[in-house]
Amino acid sequence: MADDGMLLNFELPEDAFATKKTFKGGNWKDRLTARKSAEYGREKQRERATFGKTISQYGDVKSDEEELILPEGRPSKRPRIAETGDSRPSIRPTKQKSAHRGDELPKTNTGEVISSLFTSNPMSTSEPKPVAVEDEAPVEPSNAPLNDELATFTNLGLSSTLASHLLNKMGLKAPTAIQRKAVQQLCAANTDAFIQAETGSGKTLAYLLPIVQRITQLSQQMKDAGQKFTRESGLFAIVLAPTRELSKQISTVLEGLLSCCHWIVGGIVIGGEKKQSEKARLRKGVNILVATPGRLADHFNNTEVLDVSKVRWLVLDEGDRLVELGFEQDIQKIVSVLNLRGRKAQESPIPGLPERRTTVLCSATIKADVEQLRSIALKDPVSIAVDAREAAEAGADPSIEQAFSAPAQLKQGYAVVPAKQRLVTLVAALKQAFKRKGSVMKCIVFISCADSVDYHFEVLTRLGSSKAGAGQDNDDDRSGVQRVPVAKLSKSDKIPQGHTISDTRTQGLATSFSNSDDPVQLFRLHGSLQQATRTSTLKAFTKCTEPAVLICTDVASRGLDLPNVDLVIEYDAPFSKDDHLHRVGRTARAGKDGRAMIFLMPGSEEGYVEVLKEGKPRNLTRHDADELLKKGFAPATGVVTDSSWEQLATNWQLDVERWAAEHPRHLEQARRAYQSHIRAYATHVAAERSIFDMKQMHLGHLAKAFGLRDKPGSIRVPGQRPGKDAGAKNKAVRRNEAVRKVSGAKRPRGDGDMDVPDATDEHEARRKMHAKMKAMSGASEFNLG
Numbered sequence: 001m002a003d004d005g006m007l008l009n010f011e012l013p014e015d016a017f018a019t020k021k022t023f024k025g026g027n028w029k030d031r032l033t034a035r036k037s038a039e040y041g042r043e044k045q046r047e048r049a050t051f052g053k054t055i056s057q058y059g060d061v062k063s064d065e066e067e068l069i070l071p072e073g074r075p076s077k078r079p080r081i082a083e084t085g086d087s088r089p090s091i092r093p094t095k096q097k098s099a100h101r102g103d104e105l106p107k108t109n110t111g112e113v114i115s116s117l118f119t120s121n122p123m124s125t126s127e128p129k130p131v132a133v134e135d136e137a138p139v140e141p142s143n144a145p146l147n148d149e150l151a152t153f154t155n156l157g158l159s160s161t162l163a164s165h166l167l168n169k170m171g172l173k174a175p176t177a178i179q180r181k182a183v184q185q186l187c188a189a190n191t192d193a194f195i196q197a198e199t200g201s202g203k204t205l206a207y208l209l210p211i212v213q214r215i216t217q218l219s220q221q222m223k224d225a226g227q228k229f230t231r232e233s234g235l236f237a238i239v240l241a242p243t244r245e246l247s248k249q250i251s252t253v254l255e256g257l258l259s260c261c262h263w264i265v266g267g268i269v270i271g272g273e274k275k276q277s278e279k280a281r282l283r284k285g286v287n288i289l290v291a292t293p294g295r296l297a298d299h300f301n302n303t304e305v306l307d308v309s310k311v312r313w314l315v316l317d318e319g320d321r322l323v324e325l326g327f328e329q330d331i332q333k334i335v336s337v338l339n340l341r342g343r344k345a346q347e348s349p350i351p352g353l354p355e356r357r358t359t360v361l362c363s364a365t366i367k368a369d370v371e372q373l374r375s376i377a378l379k380d381p382v383s384i385a386v387d388a389r390e391a392a393e394a395g396a397d398p399s400i401e402q403a404f405s406a407p408a409q410l411k412q413g414y415a416v417v418p419a420k421q422r423l424v425t426l427v428a429a430l431k432q433a434f435k436r437k438g439s440v441m442k443c444i445v446f447i448s449c450a451d452s453v454d455y456h457f458e459v460l461t462r463l464g465s466s467k468a469g470a471g472q473d474n475d476d477d478r479s480g481v482q483r484v485p486v487a488k489l490s491k492s493d494k495i496p497q498g499h500t501i502s503d504t505r506t507q508g509l510a511t512s513f514s515n516s517d518d519p520v521q522l523f524r525l526h527g528s529l530q531q532a533t534r535t536s537t538l539k540a541f542t543k544c545t546e547p548a549v550l551i552c553t554d555v556a557s558r559g560l561d562l563p564n565v566d567l568v569i570e571y572d573a574p575f576s577k578d579d580h581l582h583r584v585g586r587t588a589r590a591g592k593d594g595r596a597m598i599f600l601m602p603g604s605e606e607g608y609v610e611v612l613k614e615g616k617p618r619n620l621t622r623h624d625a626d627e628l629l630k631k632g633f634a635p636a637t638g639v640v641t642d643s644s645w646e647q648l649a650t651n652w653q654l655d656v657e658r659w660a661a662e663h664p665r666h667l668e669q670a671r672r673a674y675q676s677h678i679r680a681y682a683t684h685v686a687a688e689r690s691i692f693d694m695k696q697m698h699l700g701h702l703a704k705a706f707g708l709r710d711k712p713g714s715i716r717v718p719g720q721r722p723g724k725d726a727g728a729k730n731k732a733v734r735r736n737e738a739v740r741k742v743s744g745a746k747r748p749r750g751d752g753d754m755d756v757p758d759a760t761d762e763h764e765a766r767r768k769m770h771a772k773m774k775a776m777s778g779a780s781e782f783n784l785g
Ligand SMILES: Nc1ncnc2c1ncn2[C@@H]1O[C@H](COP(=O)(O)OP(=O)(O)OP(=O)(O)O)[C@@H](O)[C@H]1O
Pocket: 145, 172, 173, 174, 175, 176, 179, 197, 198, 199, 200, 201, 202, 203, 204, 205, 363, 364, 558, 559, 560, 561, 585, 586, 589, 590
């Protein structure tokens, strides 16, 4: 029988489980426990019936007697009750099933659960209307170049060569606000500084321009003194950044600048290539070096030719990220080596070489927690801050935690999407975004972990299930783009622990929301990919002339300047609000427009709206899943009825579920993604754990968003250990076992089998995840030097 033709949503009559059962057999303890359990079960059922909850997760009810054995009544994971004006709880009516709607979905003959997308979804707890009226008046961009006539690079004190190079070769007419402040300050004084400004406000040039200007002056002074400035004259500046990608980007901007003063040589050491070739480059001599901290500290130990005695500028880009990733030790080491060896330079001074070193800390989000870094690396720093709305109010004191905001022109929104509908709503949002040609050119979708990125890449580039009349794998190239084929695995193949399905295919046609006539390219990126793959993927995404979507982890959230990104979707919420600002800051850069939308589940996650508001967004629009699904799945022609878009959305979801179920490789990948997602979910910062609360998570519904029909209890969630509450759970299991013993009934399905991490497990999972992330940050996720 087809797996999607049976009814599943039963409305229970209030007295459905009222029949009293006499227990026989076993000893008195078993009988007593069985009776208590049955009473407990009846009570729970009464509660459910009262609240109108369907029992879709429990499968089909056979008889009162059999159904005396109910799953242990775990409280519903999220509130299903909304407060009404008359102070009585109002219940969202369960959608009625109807023959035409495809949402009355049964169990398969293997006992898997196929629940409907449109029933049993928790209700939103917040106002179903925009929290802020969208400001129709055009908003002045807050990170754009200045448009006042006097704001020119020449007026800032840059040489005419450099200023005309910026204008004519780099197409930059005027400085941004942070560039004006930083260039004026750092060209005139040798004091340490904090540079704080919104994402996309041009901070890279804000610190590079004064360094290049000062070194150009130095070269002139040497020339005047009859000395020749060469690459061997000395290393004068070091820029440290937390990731290889960011280091490369900074190095590219530097190369662009230095092409107008070719006698100054830049270099980069970031690991990922043989240390010998890096050493050879250092031996030849560089004047400005971009590096990751780990790799530079390594060269300090092992590369004798590296003379740092003349270093007079040290920049710590994304300073707060360097702290988060635990780089204090490397930085401390670098700073003390610079201090020690810097004294040597005074013996052989270069004309014009400043006596003291200037250290600059730079980020869009610098807070009190960089105090540590400040004490290691900075002395009496001045603050160079531009945050149009907040910095002034806060007095721009970096020791005060400031509420930094996203660019003013960025249109922000949030989508309230029930767990079950997450995947299909993501597809609807992407379909909608790329529907009108040219409205969105590039989009970035942030996902919490690498396994989930890999899985979603496969889902969104798949050719459909065999029932949909297509092949199982999307290894053939319908899109005409160059792709490395995935190694064919047999049905019995298992993915080795810790390996992703394919480390090579990172680009494909997004078959889920485009076609070869109107293609959208899909890319994936995360820290577990080989460095060469990461680099080429970013390059391909950047250069892609067709509309494109990058699905990635936070590896792409900091500092990366990817052109033409119009839309950022935070499919999984960020791990902290700073991460949110950096993620959404990949769009609306340098005065351009941009949109961002975050997915939140109804219930406690809606509390995140208050966190979003702290960033004082000019626009914060609410979207609901139904609205997005309707827009995304509305048939191209004909009248749009409930049934048409719901049917299409349901069909899409069912196809993913079949596709996942049909092939062991896909199933394995889906389960792995689901597990990793849960582990990542447990690692939100302490302040936000009541919002992203594992205990409120409906694991069964979440599994559906991964195309899984498994009962959550049968998907092992890593990081779980029997703890105190698990003991209580075991007691419940024992109680049910006792019931079964006397009644001979089968093991129930449903919520009772759901494996929700208890407090102890959650703590353990979080601890492990943090440890893992820290370890990863030094190696795979960020591939630091
Ligand atoms: N004066 C300018 N005029 C026009 N565009 C500029 C100017 N300065 C920088 N840009 C452009 O702005 C974009 C953002 O610059 P940059 O990456 O330095 O921003 P950022 O402030 O470091 O952002 P983030 O905080 O995300 O790292 C780049 O594409 C850059 O070329």
